[in-house]
Amino acid sequence: MKVIDMNQKLLFSAALAAALAGAMSAPLAHAGGKEKCYGISPVGGNDCANLAGTHSCAGQSKVANDPGEYKIVEKGTCEDLGGFDKETALKIIAEKSKG
Numbered sequence: 001m002k003v004i005d006m007n008q009k010l011l012f013s014a015a016l017a018a019a020l021a022g023a024m025s026a027p028l029a030h031a032g033g034k035e036k037c038y039g040i041s042p043v044g045g046n047d048c049a050n051l052a053g054t055h056s057c058a059g060q061s062k063v064a065n066d067p068g069e070y071k072i073v074e075k076g077t078c079e080d081l082g083g084f085d086k087e088t089a090l091k092i093i094a095e096k097s098k099g
Contacts (some may be wrong), residue, residue, distance in 0.1 A: 033074060033075040034072050034073065034074060034075060035072070035073060035074075035075045035076075035078060035085075036070040036071075036072060036085075036086060037070055037071050037072070037073040037077075037078035037081060037083035037084070037085075038051075038067055038068070038069065038070045038083055038084050038085065038086060038088070038089035039065050039066065039067045039069070039070075039082070039083045039084055039089060039092075040065060040070075040071050040073075040078075040081050040082055040083040041061050041064070041065070041066065041069040041070065041071050042061075042064050042065075043061055043062065043063065043064050044059050044060070044061060045059070045061060045071065046058060046059065046060065046061040046066075046069040046070060046071065047070060047071050047072050048070070050066070050068040050069050050070075051067075051068035051069075051086070051089060051090065051093060052068045052093070065082075067084070067089045067092040067093055067096075068089060068093055070083075070086075070089075071083075
């Protein structure tokens with residue numbers, strides 16, 4: 001029965017960690033009038049995970065201005081910086097994958 005208890009503890013711990021990570025990262029983009037701006041990050045200058053899911057941490061972007069990477073910017077400044085919102089980023093990525 002210890003195996004079941006250990007598996008339940010592991011499952012609970014993983015679920016708790018995922019919930020906390022989501023709760024902590026979501027407010028970051030919207031705190032203090034900020035927003036995610038895709039396509040403006042320099043190499044190694046992204047703020048968190050990319051849309052492709054190839055990494056989950058800040059500072060791991062491999063290509064400058066990758067549409068799947070974002071920086072947190074003041075709300076309303078993204079377009080002026082040459083970036084775009086998530087919906088537009090996803091469209092650009094889909095178009096690129098078509099070839």
